[in-house]
Amino acid sequence: MTETLSKAREILLRYSLCGRCLGRLLAYDKPGTRAPEAGEEIMAKLLREALALLNHSRESAVALIKALSESGYRPAQKIAEEQGLRVEARICPVCLGRLTDGVIDEVVAESVKRVSDYEFEDFLVGAYIPKYIASVEERLFSEFGLAESETLRKEITREVGSRLEALLGKPANFTSPEMLILVDIFTGTVEAKPASLYIYGHYFKNQPNIPQTPWYCSTCWGAGCERCAGLGRIYPDSVAEYVGEPAMRMAGAIGYKFHAAGREDVDVTVEGTGRPFILELIMPRRRRIPLETLKEDIERNSRGRVKVDMLDYATHSDLKMLKVSIEGSVKRYSAIVQFERNVSIEDLASLETALRGAVIEQYTPTRVLKRKGEKIRKKRVLNIKSTLIDTHTVRFEIEADGGLYVKELIHGDAGRTRPSVAEILGNTPTNISLRFLGILKTLHHPKQPTSNHARPK
Numbered sequence: 001m002t003e004t005l006s007k008a009r010e011i012l013l014r015y016s017l018c019g020r021c022l023g024r025l026l027a028y029d030k031p032g033t034r035a036p037e038a039g040e041e042i043m044a045k046l047l048r049e050a051l052a053l054l055n056h057s058r059e060s061a062v063a064l065i066k067a068l069s070e071s072g073y074r075p076a077q078k079i080a081e082e083q084g085l086r087v088e089a090r091i092c093p094v095c096l097g098r099l100t101d102g103v104i105d106e107v108v109a110e111s112v113k114r115v116s117d118y119e120f121e122d123f124l125v126g127a128y129i130p131k132y133i134a135s136v137e138e139r140l141f142s143e144f145g146l147a148e149s150e151t152l153r154k155e156i157t158r159e160v161g162s163r164l165e166a167l168l169g170k171p172a173n174f175t176s177p178e179m180l181i182l183v184d185i186f187t188g189t190v191e192a193k194p195a196s197l198y199i200y201g202h203y204f205k206n207q208p209n210i211p212q213t214p215w216y217c218s219t220c221w222g223a224g225c226e227r228c229a230g231l232g233r234i235y236p237d238s239v240a241e242y243v244g245e246p247a248m249r250m251a252g253a254i255g256y257k258f259h260a261a262g263r264e265d266v267d268v269t270v271e272g273t274g275r276p277f278i279l280e281l282i283m284p285r286r287r288r289i290p291l292e293t294l295k296e297d298i299e300r301n302s303r304g305r306v307k308v309d310m311l312d313y314a315t316h317s318d319l320k321m322l323k324v325s326i327e328g329s330v331k332r333y334s335a336i337v338q339f340e341r342n343v344s345i346e347d348l349a350s351l352e353t354a355l356r357g358a359v360i361e362q363y364t365p366t367r368v369l370k371r372k373g374e375k376i377r378k379k380r381v382l383n384i385k386s387t388l389i390d391t392h393t394v395r396f397e398i399e400a401d402g403g404l405y406v407k408e409l410i411h412g413d414a415g416r417t418r419p420s421v422a423e424i425l426g427n428t429p430t431n432i433s434l435r436f437l438g439i440l441k442t443l444h445h446p447k448q449p450t451s452n453h454a455r456p457k
C-alpha cells in the first residue's frame with residue numbers, strides 16, 4: 001500500500017485525476033475493488049498523511065492538500081478552506097468528470113431505449129473514447145509504470161455491460177454478439193448496432209437471363225436512358241432481389257447483401273444441387289424469420305423461375321468459408337452444343353480422352369477483358385462425358401476446377417483457351433447452352449450459429 005500511496009501522491013501532484021480514475025489506475029493489485037471506493041480510500045489516506053505533516057513540514061502538506069482539493073476531493077477542500085488556502089477544483093483530464101454513476105445510469109437507460117426495437121439474444125458494449133483522452137491515458141500509463149491498470153474504456157464497458165445484463169436479462173457475448181451497443185459517456189449518446197443476420201441456402205434458376213445480381217445499364221447506371229428504354233437496367237430482375245427483398249421485409253432489415261459461391265453467366269441456368277449463397281440482412285429488427293415462408297415467397301414472386309433450398313441460419317465465419325470454398329472447388333456443368341459440321345462418336349471418344357484430366361490454359365476471355373485484366377490461368381478438367389444428340393448436337397457433362405471459363409473451353413476463344421473442344425474436334429460450335437449443376441465436395445454446410453440459443457428451423 002505504501003508503494004501505491006507514493007505513486008498516488010506522485011500522480012496527483014502533476015495531474016488532477018478524479019478519485020475514480022485514480023482508483024482505477026492504482027487498484028490493479030486489489031481484485032474486486034471498484035474504482036470509486038479504491039480512489040476514496042487512497043485519497044483519505046493521503047489526506048491523513050498531509051494532516052500529520054501540517055505542523056512540522058507545512059510546505060509539502062499544503063501541496064498535497066491543494067492537489068487533493070484540485071482533484072475534487074471534498075474532505076481536502078474543507079481542510080483547504082479551514083487553512084485559508086485558495087484552490088479551485090479542476091476537471092479530471094481522463095474522464096472530464098463524466099465517469100460517474102449518474103452518467104453511467106444515464107447511458108444505461110438510453111441503451112435500453114435504443115435496443116428496444118430489436119430482437120437479440122446477447123450483446124456487447126463498446127465505448128467511444130476521444131483520441132486525445134486515450135493519449136492522455138497512455139501518457140499516464142507510461143509515465144508512472146501502470147501497464148497493468150484497467151483502461152477507461154474497460155471500466156465503462158464493464159460497468160455499463162453488467163448493469164445491462166441485469167436490466168435486459170441477456171448475457172454479454174464477447175465473440176459474436178447479436179447486438180453491439182456503443183456508448184459515449186462524454187456526450188451521453190448511445191448507438192445500437194444489431195449484427196447482420198446471415199441466411200444460407202442454395203439457389204436454382206431453371207431459365208437463363210436472370211442475372212445473379214441486378215444488372216444496371218452501364219450507360220445511365222440506373223437513371224434510365226434510351227439504350228435501356230428508360231428502365232435503368234438491362235434485365236428486369238435478379239436472383240439477389242428475389243431472395244433479398246422478401247427476406248429484408250420479414251427481418252425488418254434496412255438492406256441486404258447477396259453473397260454467392262461464384263457466379264454464372266447470365267445465360268446459364270442453375271440446376272442440380274444449385275449454387276450456395278449467404279444472404280446478409282443488415283440491421284435486422286427480427287432474427288427469427290419463417291424460412292419455409294421465405295422459400296415459398298421467393299418461388300411465388302419469381303413465378304417459379306428462381307427457387308431456393310436448404311435455407312438455414314449462418315454466421316459471419318460461414319460467409320468467410322463460402323468465399324474461401326470457391327477456391328479449390330470443383331464445379332459441374334452440362335452443355336448442349338450445336339456444331340457447324342457433323343460430329344461422330346469416334347470424335348467424341350478421342351475428345352474425352354484428350355480432355356479428361358487435362359490442364360487448360362486460358363487467357364482472360366475476350367468477353368470479360370474490359371472488366372478484368374489480361375492474365376493466364378491454368379485450370380483442370382476433371383471429367384468430361386459426351387452424348388451425341390443428333391449429327392450436329394452434343395450434350396457434355398463437365399466437372400472442372402472452379403474458375404474455369406467453360407464456354408471458352410468449348411469454343412476456344414479464338415485460340416486464347418487451349419486445348420479446347422473446338423480445337424480438338426476441328427469443328428466450330430454455333431450455339432452453346434450451358435447449365436450450372438452445382439459445386440462438388442466443397443462447402444461445409446453451416447451448422448446452427450455459434451451462439452447457444454436454439455432457433456426454430
Ligand SMILES: [Zn+2]
Pocket residue numbers: 017018019020021022092093094095096097099
Ligand atoms: Zn476521472
Ligand SMILES: [Zn+2]
Pocket residue numbers: 217218219220221222223224225226227228229230232233
Ligand atoms: Zn440506361
